[in-house]
Amino acid sequence: EVQLVESGGGLIQPGGSLRLSCAASGFTVSSSYMSWVRQAPGKGLEWVSVLYSGNSVYTADSVKGRFTISRDSSKNTLYLQMNSLRAEDTAVYYCARFRGSGITDFENWGQGTLVTVSS
């Protein structure tokens, strides 16, 4: 059974840094297309960053230069390093796995971790 468990969220001051983790089970992160998707309180869904199995990375303009997606194959874990955080980055951050090995929909989701950027 595929499972994704996010962690690392919390309250952080503007300008600070945070690293989110997504521990995967039931499949191999390094062989999958993975993504981070966020949802601001009371708002819709926004893709943040994508990491393909072949190491290609795509990052939304809203976080480009500040957020970095990566993975650790030995831990079967996906990460999101978030730097220079702003109030508008406040959101629930979900880890998601693409269907199959292509550019498709998000078949599996974690439960999300809340990041609150506030002084």
Next chain:
Amino acid sequence: DIQMTQSPSTLSASVGDRVTITCRASQSISSWLAWYQQKPGKAPKVLIYKASSLESGVPSRFSGSGSGTEFTLTISSLQPEDFATYYCQQYSSYWTFGQGTKVEIK
């Protein structure tokens, strides 16, 4: 960037009603569209992918149709567990979600 526009934003319906949600893309996305259901405090769950393919385990009262720029999600007979927010998402060029449609109890 491809913009996705859903209508309506809110929909009030009763159990047993037939419900239709529309999603329009700002340019053609072929059939590269998915529909998700999200309940409060929970992660989204995929219902439909590639415009009309039903996700395994999803009840057959859910169906999707359309191609190009106009798509619909239909719930043939609304059940109590279907009251939720629904999002469309394109994956033709990067990934964009619609703003969501909240299905409320009438």
